Amino acid sequence: NKKGFIFDLDGVIVDTAKYHFLAWKKLANSLGIDFTEVENEQLKGVSRVRSLEKILSWGNKTISEDKFMELMSAKNTDYLSHISKMDEDEILPDVPKILNLLKDKEQPISLGSASKNARTILERVNLKKHFDAIVDGNDVSKAKPDPEVFLIAAKLLNVKPEHCIVFEDSVAGVEAANAANMVSIGIGSEDVLGHAKYIFKDFTEISNEFINSLIEN
Ligand code: B16
Ligand code: MG
Secondary structure, eight states: OOOEEEEOSBTTTBOTHHHHHHHHHHHHHHTTOOOOHHHHHTTTTOOHHHHHHHHHHHTTOOOOHHHHHHHHHHHHHHHHHHHTTOOGGGBOTTHHHHHHHHHHTTOOEEEEOSOTTHHHHHHHTTOGGGOSEEEOTTTOSSOTTSTHHHHHHHHHHTOOGGGEEEEEOSHHHHHHHHHTTOEEEEESOTTTOTTSSEEESSGGGOOHHHHHHHHHO
């Protein structure tokens, strides 16, 4: 039995969500726009361009195209300054355990991230070797909640979408997995990810038996 296991990156494998938060907050506040965890939740899994568009609309701001590009680049530079300090300690609990279990069971594994920095981050935390395929923000034309990122991953793994399982921490990502006709597993809080097929607080709550049942069914 072969299934395709697709992992989101930010908020699932590593807690880079906190660095996105810091960088967007700095940028929003510099424009006089409020930015709290509530706004941040709506940016999870959302592309860089779309995130900035949302922040500007919350602040009722319109800016020139040049200024837009400048802000995007400033946000990413700031974000990368956090990323450059990352190491294996920032891998979220039990992620390596699950990746190793899937490898033992000969299950194909892909990354399915909206981030254009995904490969850099996987290299920093030394997890790249675990992935049979990597699909990230550089490979897609339509951002989550569009299912494109996960459908490309399924194709690269050579597994039918309905035989794929997606781990996601974002509202947009769970929507994308559902739209792709995949089994969605929310990693985070039930209040936010109620539309996922299964929800766990983190990987420490996921048992080997549960993974086995996903493979068998
Ligand atoms: P970048 P994921 C997403 O990654 C993040 O959740 C989201 O907050 C971010 O804006 C997006 O990547 C783009 O990231 O600016 O690095 O290209 O959760 O889909 O792995
Ligand atoms: Mg995420």
